[in-house]
Amino acid sequence: MILTVRNMVCDRCKRVVQDELERMGVVVKRVDLGEVELVTPPSAHLLDAIRHRLQQNGFDLIDNKKQSLVEHIKVLLINEIQYLKAERLPTENYSTFLERKVGYEYSYLSGLFSTSEGQTLEKYIIALKIEKVKEWLQYAELTLSEIAWRLSYSSVQHLSNQFRQVTGQTPGQFRKDAHANRRSLDAI
Template identity: 55%
Template sequence: MKLYIKNMVCDRCKRAVQQVLTDAGLDVQQVQLGEVIVSEWPAEVSTEQVASGLQANGFELLDDRKTVLVEQIKSIIINEVHHNRRDRPEQQNLSDFLAQKIGYDYSYLSHLFSAVEGISIERYAILQKIEKVKEYLFYGELSLSEIAWRVGYSSSQHLSNQFRQVVGMTPGEFRKVRQPLRTELDKVQESK
């Protein structure tokens, strides 16, 4: 049985979700970002009990198929950007990759994501990439060219331009500020 869980963004989240589900009495087989496979659902375990345990830890049990699709898109992008899990061939664009991986036409996924999240998939991917750039800049271990290459930008100039548009300052200015202006991954969205 597959469960879909919102707000899983890292390995620590996976461990926390596994612990909550195990404590609730479920036999957890596999945990991935946004998805958990359990062997079966025991009769004595209520959905409300599991949902409450997850919610107490900042997660949400999903049951709506559209919300599940949106969370799958987010998980794929987060995995690719933040965890360097690049299942996508270098020459394949994000839209084709998502359509292939999720099994839906990209235009459907795009409209659904925009309707639910209020931003496009492309913008969400850019915002995630900028958060990763902020992390690299904050720790100061890599040059801008190295960061651009690691995050998938064609050049450091492209990265600088996009960074300035999103953050409101250049990467160099951000390094000088040296304060944690980063956003939690599950809260990345367009500023209102």
Template identity: 50%
Template sequence: MDSTVLYIKNMVCKRCIKVVRDELEKLNLTIEEIELGKARVSTALSSDKINEVRRVLDDNDFELINDKKSQLIDGIKTLIIERIHYAKEQSGTNNYSQFLAKELGYDYSYLSNLFSSVEGITIEKYIINQKIEKVKELLVYDEMSSKEIAFELGYSSVQHLSSQFKKVTGLTPTQFKKLKNYKRKPLDEI
């Protein structure tokens, strides 16, 4: 029996996995494997069934990705989001070029050029934006010191984190913490 791999855009958190799993199961599909950005179902899907999956995903603000370049870009984003927001260990966080090339099986310069040409920003800028959102989350929780946050996210120092935070947000981390109505962005909109 043939399985089908579905590549899914905007699947950026564990709750997204649950929603996609629930929706695919409602369509009587047997899920062999599911992770951020991807689900493998146990049967080959007809074009009608694919359209049904596409409709259900669209209704839940996801998108079925068909072409290889879009799948690759989504893979880059998913790996970065997983590493910054969900990895238990952040060791080696700063070597994203080797990490992405190894995980995706492509030369980093190809990945970088493709990402920049389609997304309009560099992979490095995307990583910085994701890190800053994680910093915001950790500042709001107020469970870690600035030094611990800097270490957790692979910054060389608190000063480096503060400088990058201010460059992106216009505020220092301390000024951000004092805001009462802080705004965080959904990960798929960064």
């Protein structure tokens, strides 16, 4: 049985979910971002206990197919932007990528995402990209040109303009700020 879990955004999240379920005696076959595969289906009572334990750790079970689809979209985008999984073809934009991976038209996905998350898919993608830019700026290992190229920006200027719109700072100002604020991915 596969459980869909909201707010799993990193490897640490996967470990926490797996550890918590194993503490409860649940046999886990596989844990991926947004999904847990169990060896046997849990009883209704155990499922309620799993939900409660996950909620205590900032996660939640998703029972609704539409909400599961939204979570799947988020996982695809996090993998693509934060973890650079490179499932997106080099010439493919995000809308075409999501259509190909999920099997629905982008207009449907966009409307569903906006209704569920209270923000557009485009804003979500931009927020993920800006958080990745912040991460790389804090590490100070890449130039702005390298960052723009890795995140498929058309130019350094485009990246800089978008960064300033979202953060209120230029990338250079952000890099100089030793206490620069970054958001956790589940807060985006």
